[in-house]
Amino acid sequence: MTTPLLLSSAALDPVGPAARGPVISAFLIFTGLCLLWVLTLASQDERPEGLYTADRSLSPVFNGFALAGEYITVVALFATSGAIALFGYDGLASAVDSVLALGVLLLLARKIRDSGHYTLGGLFSLRASGRGPRTAAGVVTLVITMPLLIVQLRAAGISVALLIGMSSDTAQVACTVLMGCLVAFFAAVADLRGTGFIQVVKVPVTLVTLAVVTLLALEKFSWSPGGLLDAAVEQSMAPDGYLSRGLWAHTTGLGPLNTISDHIVVVLGMAMMPHLVLRIAASRTGWGARRATSIAVGLTGAFYVLLITTGFAAAAVVGGERIGAVDANGQAAPILLASGVLGHGSTARVVLITTVACVAFLAVLTAVTSLTFAAAVSLTRDVFARTRRPLSDAGELWALRAGVAALCVGGVALSAALHRYPVEFLVTFSLGVAATCVFPALVYSFFWPGFDHRGLVWSVYGGLTLCVVLTFFSPTVSGTTYALWPDAAFDWYPFHTTGLISVPAAFLLGWLGSRKPTDTRGIRVHAERELS
Numbered sequence: 418m419t420t421p422l423l424l425s426s427a428a429l430d431p432v433g434p435a436a437r438g439p440v441i442s443a444f445l446i447f448t449g450l451c452l453l454w455v456l457t458l459a460s461q462d463e464r465p466e467g468l469y470t471a472d473r474s475l476s477p478v479f480n481g482f483a484l485a486g487e488y489i490t491v492v493a494l495f496a497t498s499g500a501i502a503l504f505g506y507d508g509l510a511s512a513v514d515s516v517l518a519l520g521v522l523l524l525l526a527r528k529i530r531d532s533g534h535y536t537l538g539g540l541f542s543l544r545a546s547g548r549g550p551r552t553a554a555g556v557v558t559l560v561i562t563m564p565l566l567i568v569q570l571r572a573a574g575i576s577v578a579l580l581i582g583m584s585s586d587t588a589q590v591a592c593t594v595l596m597g598c599l600v601a602f603f604a605a606v607a608d609l610r611g612t613g614f615i616q617v618v619k620v621p622v623t624l625v626t627l628a629v630v631t632l633l634a635l636e637k638f639s640w641s642p643g644g645l646l647d648a649a650v651e652q653s654m655a656p657d658g659y660l661s662r663g664l665w666a667h668t669t670g671l672g673p674l675n676t677i678s679d680h681i682v683v684v685l686g687m688a689m690m691p692h693l694v695l696r697i698a699a700s701r702t703g704w705g706a707r708r709a710t711s712i713a714v715g716l717t718g719a720f721y722v723l724l725i726t727t728g729f730a731a732a733a734v735v736g737g738e739r740i741g742a743v744d745a746n747g748q749a750a751p752i753l754l755a756s757g758v759l760g761h762g763s764t765a766r767v768v769l770i771t772t773v774a775c776v777a778f779l780a781v782l783t784a785v786t787s788l789t790f791a792a793a794v795s796l797t798r799d800v801f802a803r804t805r806r807p808l809s810d811a812g813e814l815w816a817l818r819a820g821v822a823a824l825c826v827g828g829v830a831l832s833a834a835l836h837r838y839p840v841e842f843l844v845t846f847s848l849g850v851a852a853t854c855v856f857p858a859l860v861y862s863f864f865w866p867g868f869d870h871r872g873l874v875w876s877v878y879g880g881l882t883l884c885v886v887l888t889f890f891s892p893t894v895s896g897t898t899y900a901l902w903p904d905a906a907f908d909w910y911p912f913h914t915t916g917l918i919s920v921p922a923a924f925l926l927g928w929l930g931s932r933k934p935t936d937t938r939g940i941r942v943h944a945e946r947e948l949s
Contacts, residue, residue, distance in 0.1 A: 443771040455603045465813045470699040471610040477705045481712025486616025488717045490784040499747020501728025507665035512721045518687035523710045528863045530706035535698030538799030543862040545870035551799035553877045557854045562792040564843035566828030573781040597829030604786040604821045619779045627723035633758040634730035648733035681916035686848025689855035692791035793820035842893035853880035853919040872931030880923035887915040
């Protein structure tokens with residue numbers, strides 16, 4: 418099965434044969450240096466708490482930069498800028514939602530840190546005792562993490578294949594596996610403090626790189642932002658609708674309710690990722706957590722402003738038709754822009770393309786490591802350590818490393834197996850699960866004393882079931898040209914995402930479950946003790 422959402426086998430070569438050798442050599446040197454740096458950052462601490470939360474010793478500034486780095490993923494870097502370059506307003510709206518998500522996290526940051534817990538299982542257990550809430554948290558964490566791993570690794574493989582000028586399916590799969598192995602090596606020795614250092618470095622490097630690319634693009638239009646935007650509209654594939662809603666095929670004809678559902682999923686889902694909860698919990702105090710989130714809001718806002726400008730610059734300099742010829746989702750836009758703003762044959766062009774490739778590698782390295790590390794911590798603390806035979810510190814660390822390895826191997830295998838399928842919908846599915854299963858549960862746990870074990874189970878499992886069922890019967894799976902199975906037609910659910918139905922339903926199920934007659938005296942005493 419072939420799909421227009423992947424790089425074409427006849428893709429354009431943005432690097433060129435003359436520059437490819439120096440670019441690949443510099444990229445490999447940078448990769449080797451990163452891996453050496455990883456080894457120097459590897460923690461020798463044999464205490465689980467030291468690995469998981471860095472003993473909650475991270476300063477607000479350090480954690481703020483690291484938290485901003487969590488939002489700079491390869492999907493954001495390539496897919497968001499590409500969506501803006503090809504689809505204009507629709508891509509811009511998704512970028513704005515990503516910044517708003519940090520506003521939601523800002524509201525809950527102090528509560529998360531003051532709770533004393535750093536996994537979803539711990540937070541779910543604030544008003545519900547027993548293994549059930551922690552098991553539910555482990556299930557939700559896995560369902561959120563695995564789809565994101567698949568998409569991140571796949572995007573990384575496509576980007577590297579484009580960089581080396583080999584866009585065949587075999588080359589893309591090979592690059593995906595190679596990137597997955599490199600990231601797995603990093604994740605196997607990582608801890609929260611070590612990944613934080615990489616995140617802190619990634620933020621200024623990314624911001625400076627995007628700023629340079631943007632300024633070089635502006636120079637081509639006599640330093641006129643208006644001239645650049647006009648050129649972006651003219652060079653787009655649909656000038657009349659470029660700055661209006663509905664150009665993106667995923668939103669065409671689905672109406673305003675679909676747009677509301679998309680906003681709900683992105684804003685709430687991106688705020689409720691397990692690795693963000695772990696990062697917030699590593700702050701020294703509740704005030705420090707809120708301060709770190711405030712810093713992250715500013716840095717992430719700057720990143721998305723530059724990313725939006727990069728998307729429009731790519732449309733203006735490269736042209737929508739050429740970007741779409743390489744990748745129907747526009748994921749090649751940053752590399753094509755870096756290739757197009759400077760003349761062929763110049764050393765500066767080689768340096769710029771290499772820098773963009775290195776930023777992409779850092780984004781993959783940190784994003785996948787953060788996802789797998791947080792998921793492994795959750796499984797270790799919420800599932801493996803809750804058995805009848807508690808794990809020793811050494812056993813817990815072994816379980817953590819084994820969990821990281823298993824997640825990476827599973828992610829690479831699934832990413833390679835699903836390479837020829839349009840799996841971009843897995844991103845919105847993961848965000849939908851986070852928005853549906855995590856956000857209502859945390860709101861109830863923090864602010865409603867009557868929330869209990871039954872309400873939590875109903876909310877989490879009921880919301881998860883709705884997400885799976887509604888996604889399966891949505892236009893992302895069948896009935897549309899961009900669907901997983903475009904030739905089938907069982908898309909009776911009319912929206913692209915589940916948030917409009919699943920999030921209110923999860924709140925309702927949590928309320929109904931907690932309202933049923935039950936003996937909650939012991940559970941409420943437990944909750945008061947946890948929250949005190």
